[in-house]
Amino acid sequence: MTGNFPVDDAVLEVLPEGTKVELAEPYGNSAWTITGRVSVILPDGIPKRYFLKYASGEHGHKMILGEFTSISTIHAVVPDLVPPPVGWGKCKSSAPDTYFFIEEYIDMDFSAPDPVRFTARVAEMERKGTSPNGMFGFPVVTCDGKITHNTEWESSWAVFYSKLLRNTLEVDAEINGRWPELDAAAEQVINGVIPRLLGVLQADGRTLKPSLIHGDLWGGNVGTSLETGDVVLFDAGSYYAHNEMELGIWRCEWGQYFKAEVYFRNYLRNFEPAEPADEFDDRNRLYRLKYDLVFAGCFPGSVTRQRVLNDMYYLCEKYAPLESLGRYDPLKDHSVTGAIIPSIPYQA
Incomplete structure (x- = not known):
């Protein structure tokens, strides 16, 4: 050899x-x-x-x-x-x-995949991937980067996501230290926003199918086979989730080309938003919290912590107002301004 x-x-x-x-x-x-x-x-x-x-x-x-x-x-x-x-x-x-x-x-090209083909394949995986017990979770612990997922089985998506988010918050705090403002906003998100924004997905007769997701679907984990031209996914940290959870990472500033509207639009042609459909964008913001916290945990000092706090303020103001919290600032929201901010140490 x-x-x-x-x-x-x-x-x-x-x-x-x-x-x-x-x-x-x-x-x-x-x-x-x-x-x-x-x-x-x-x-x-x-x-x-x-x-x-x-x-x-x-x-x-x-x-x-x-x-x-x-x-x-x-x-x-x-x-x-x-x-x-x-x-x-x-x-x-x-x-x-x-x-x-x-x-x-597999020999691969790592440029941006075709939006139509890529989103169709992702939606196919999520539709065909059926939870073995009809619950949200996974049979083993998986990871996003170096951060572990809490994959304990739950029948309620709101409960599952609350545990997933809390676990990620705790890992972030261990690595980056406690930030009282973030802790306070996080508690209001978990106790107020999630029951309202995600609890409604399984209320009033609505059902939500747990879908198999990749779990870390950013541009660095996708390629195109040079032999077949097929989309190839790798480096997965899967679990059975609300399918829209997959898209939370696309909203992240570091999500590369998947931030482009063409990927969201084509995905939603294959997998329509859950009802209430008019709350899709807010759910996407809520799901982004987990991915940005993972980034902060993997890269200590990252400015993504500031983005997380600002997103939490937005969600709390809209769904679970609390006077003692800070206020959302649209000028700090890259999904509003389009600004690209490098990953620099935050000032807590």
Whole structure:
């Protein structure tokens, strides 16, 4: 074998017996894991390439198992939407404990995908991905970046999202420190806004189907196969959710090209807004909170914390007013101003 990327014996055990590794090299960019590309000759003489990822420790175990389960679940529903997963496990020759995930490698172009085809495929995944017990959640913990999701099963979407958001808030506070203004606004969002804005989705005879979502669907996790031209999703942190949750990350300032209205419009042609439809944009703002808090937790000092607080003020003023809270400032809302603000330390 040539190359400077390690291939643990445990990895070889999930490949077809008799596979010969020809080349293993670092490949891709990841802030939380070590990634590489492995070129092999299969027992029948056919060359093949794989994408291999390692992560260490208890948290690494959650990340690897969560991604393997996410990709496997999506693959079972829409097989050509993700790279075929091969296996995962614990490495045999490393300390601390290290875990691996391996999937088939796909040559991809990473420019903006076609809005019509991309949104149709995402909606197809969400429609076909059916919760095994009819509830919101996932059988294992998954991650968005390095931040874990609370995936405990819940029949109420409002309750599930409250727990998901609170978990993300706690992780953010551990990393960035407490911010009293944010804590106060968050409590009002969880106790006042969410019951009103999301509780209505399952009230008055309305039902809400838990949909399989990718869970981290920003531009960096999407490509187009150079061989087939098909959209390819990867690096998933899935759970069964309100399908509109998937779009919260598209509203983020760092969401890349998915911020463009053409992606929202084409998605909604495939999957109409839940009722009340006129509250779709406010739900999208509410769902953005989780993704921006994840970003703040992954990149300490990020200005996204200020955006989160401003979004909370907007939502509280509209759905659960509280005089003691600060006031929403539209000049700090990039979805209003269109301003691009670099990720700089906030001033709390």
